[in-house]
Amino acid sequence: MVRFPPIPCLRSAALLAFLCAGALLPALPGTAHAVEMGEDGLHKEPWFTVTFRDVAEDIATAQAEGKRLVLIFEQRGCIYCRQMHEKILSDPEVSDFIKANYMVVQYNMFGDEEVTDLDGETLTEKTAARKWGFVFTPTIVFLPEEAPAEGSVSQAAVATMPGAFGKLTFLNMFRWVREKGYEGEEHFQKYHARIINRMREEGKAVSD
Template sequence: MHKLLARAFTLLMALAFAQTLAAAELGEDGLHKEEWFAMTFRDIAEDIAQAKGEGKRLAITFEQRGCIYCKEMHENILSDPEVRDYIRENFMVVQYNMFGDEEVTDLDGEALTEKTAARKWGYVFTPTIVFLPEEAPEGKTVAEAAVATMPGAFGKWTFLNMFRWVKEKGYEREEHFQQYHARIINELRAAGRLGDGE
């Protein structure tokens, strides 16, 4: 019995250690970094084409130093294997610093910095995740072209369901995201994956 308990304890400690290693680290800019986030030249049209070439969709995440909600997203949502694996498989995610100075090229060709892009596009919350179409439209800004925007921090299922809704092109159908999300939650509850309070 003691050997069984010792093995169980060792396994739990190994899993906890592995999860710690997988956690996002802080970069020099103070943002949490996921090793699977894409590093690009931040030319939005090129990034959309690259994502499509990889069979994915482009998502931009705006974050900032000291953002407790960004920390929560990285430590409790993106660390969840179900969430992380789905996003990695279906999306190319590029991280932007809401107050950063890296150069960005908007879809309309205007050269910006990360911070002037955030202002131009009207993004004021962190994290904000912006979902782009499969093809880069000409003459539009990112804000005009976005098929969906998720401002602020949400729980696992709202977060994951938004990515699923975009991947399934829910924005082209009659079922609004809130209806889609409610339906998925009801299906998860019926399958015993959620309690009544979730």
């Protein structure tokens, strides 16, 4: 499974107060648009899918729609989550690709909503995050096309992207998974570098 070097939004009191107080900060410069805030303090995209968070059922639902299931873990006050929504997911090139190819379900890193793991264990969002080893927000988890016969989400995930990245890295990760790059010999970093080199050869601007 592919993992990225994390860019954390940790829960410690000092960092949470200083780095993750996004809900208390003024609008970020260059913000594309304001994002709706839910009662749980998480930013909401209108195209996120609300489910009962039974992961096996969600994989099957996504598959029936010709899509892949993605879980996004966020937390209240996370400035990196806010940047992801306002600067990355607001971009039509990114959002249109994700909507066409993925079913996205949002999880609250410290939430209490019920979750059913692939192994049948009933958890809460926060205990699921601990069980699966997710400690950064945002963390984006890519699931396989079909639910495995055994194992948990952390074992089944084909790729995990923790932290906030620029548009091209972010979008290329979704493209790489859609193309099943994790089954081939070309690691994501090489895939990403190849696309950047191609863009430069075509005279296109590359920002990340």
